[in-house]
Amino acid sequence: MEQYRFIQNELKCEGVNLRDIAASCGTPAYVYSKQSVIDHCRWIENVFEGIDHLSCYAVKANSNKDILRLLAHQGIGADVGSMGEMHRALEAGFSSEKITFSGVGKRDDEIEFALRNNIMSLNVESEEEITVIGEIARGLKTRARILLRVNFDIASETHPYITTGTRKNKFGVSQALAKDILLRAVRQPYIDILGIHSHIGSQITQPSTFVAAAQAIVQLVHELRSAAIPISQVNFGGGFGVQYRDYVRHSLLPVEPENSEANVTTVNLLSAVLPTLRQANCKLLIQPGRSIVAHAGILLTKVLYRKKGEGKTFIIVDAGMNDLIRPSLYQSYHQVVPLFLRNVPHEMVDVVGPLCETGDFFALDRSMPKVERGDYLAVMCAGAYGYVLSSNYNGRPRPAEVMVDGNQFQIITERESIQEL
Numbered sequence: 001m002e003q004y005r006f007i008q009n010e011l012k013c014e015g016v017n018l019r020d021i022a023a024s025c026g027t028p029a030y031v032y033s034k035q036s037v038i039d040h041c042r043w044i045e046n047v048f049e050g051i052d053h054l055s056c057y058a059v060k061a062n063s064n065k066d067i068l069r070l071l072a073h074q075g076i077g078a079d080v081g082s083m084g085e086m087h088r089a090l091e092a093g094f095s096s097e098k099i100t101f102s103g104v105g106k107r108d109d110e111i112e113f114a115l116r117n118n119i120m121s122l123n124v125e126s127e128e129e130i131t132v133i134g135e136i137a138r139g140l141k142t143r144a145r146i147l148l149r150v151n152f153d154i155a156s157e158t159h160p161y162i163t164t165g166t167r168k169n170k171f172g173v174s175q176a177l178a179k180d181i182l183l184r185a186v187r188q189p190y191i192d193i194l195g196i197h198s199h200i201g202s203q204i205t206q207p208s209t210f211v212a213a214a215q216a217i218v219q220l221v222h223e224l225r226s227a228a229i230p231i232s233q234v235n236f237g238g239g240f241g242v243q244y245r246d247y248v249r250h251s252l253l254p255v256e257p258e259n260s261e262a263n264v265t266t267v268n269l270l271s272a273v274l275p276t277l278r279q280a281n282c283k284l285l286i287q288p289g290r291s292i293v294a295h296a297g298i299l300l301t302k303v304l305y306r307k308k309g310e311g312k313t314f315i316i317v318d319a320g321m322n323d324l325i326r327p328s329l330y331q332s333y334h335q336v337v338p339l340f341l342r343n344v345p346h347e348m349v350d351v352v353g354p355l356c357e358t359g360d361f362f363a364l365d366r367s368m369p370k371v372e373r374g375d376y377l378a379v380m381c382a383g384a385y386g387y388v389l390s391s392n393y394n395g396r397p398r399p400a401e402v403m404v405d406g407n408q409f410q411i412i413t414e415r416e417s418i419q420e421l
């Protein structure tokens with residue numbers, strides 16, 4: 001069960017009225033449901049029941065310390081993309097043997113930090129990186145465990161900025177080069193090869209895209225084993241899409257005319273791909289980010305002004321692209337709903353922020369129940385790539401973060417003050 005729903009006309013997170021949070025903590029503010037984070041994590045783990053696997057939460061999706069502690073407590077691992085994320089993951093209680101380190105440009109000090117902390121593996125992206133890791137491992141008199149990230153040139157139906165698995169993208173090495181690179185790496189004295197890694201993009205919603213990637217991986221694993229390259233792990237990455245449209249429903253809310261995401265769940269996507277991936281006959285790793293935290297979070301904001309434009313109405317709110325940049329960066333869709341639904345006509349509006357950028361919007365040409373100055377709105381499904389991508393642009397303090405647990409809520413990150421800017 002999802003944790004945000006309208007009870008009568010009031011939007012609730014778990015047992016708390018979101019209007020109470022807005023009134024007590026102010027806006028803009030991110031709100032997270034603790035139970036939602038736990039549930040999404042468990043749903044994934046349940047799909048893997050009986051399968052040798054490790055889910056490593058992609059810390060980049062939301063690195064709030066309380067959320068990290070919560071996920072570490074679930075016993076899963078973490079995938080980090082920098083020394084900062086690694087530090088945060090270790091501090092939150094993820095055990096180092098469940099941490100993977102991904103990224104196309106790892107610095108020497110980051111590699112050294114990873115090796116000194118004896119993390120499970122580094123997902124490497126080039127032959128030169130393997131050499132550098134080998135040298136740093138030699139200096140530390142240790143061995144580095146690596147997986148080679150392979151780019152299978154698989155196009156996905158997501159936004160071009162979050163497609164990572166085609167030959168035009170900077171990520172991984174081509175399938176044609178993988179075997180030779182690994183044959184040379186096997187001979188390196190301070191390198192242990194665990195397997196191969198792939199991550200084809202984010203917010204992928206078609207099972208067939210994942211199945212195509214899994215088929216390519218399995219074929220490569222067989223080829224590599226025939227060449228005596230040891231493969232004990234396949235890391236399939238993350239990218240499992242989530243439903244953003246029509247996430248909360250009510251008879252007073254409009255329904256999106258096209259909703260291709262209606263049946264998108266991580267459980268469905270993973271269930272479709274696991275039979276193929278299992279043919280690799282080894283430990284399976286995944287690195288889900290969005291699919292664990294997107295539905296857990298919303299951005300609360302308040303209507304500052306209504307403005308009639310030429311042929312359209314602007315709803316100007318107190319949150320902006322500095323708080324949630326996904327719509328501006330990727331033209332991402334977020335459902336925007338009033339926290340309290342009145343029986344009023346729907347109107348077509350642009351929901352925009354206060355920043356000096358035309359790209360500062362949350363919804364364009366969107367049908368919504370009519371709202372007035374002072375009304376609170378929720379930008380739904382903002383738990384992933386929300387606060388982590390926030391900034392102080394236009395001299396705006398970052399918003400507060402609030403955690404809901406049952407009937408209680410508490411501020412877990414104070415709103416930045418003007419003095420902290």
Ligand SMILES: Cc1ncc(COP(=O)(O)O)c(C=O)c1O
Binds near residue numbers: 060199201289
């Ligand atoms: C290497 C890697 N793994 C996992 C993820 C997480 O992706 P998602 O949040 O779509 O699950 C990312 C995100 O970009 C990534 O780059």
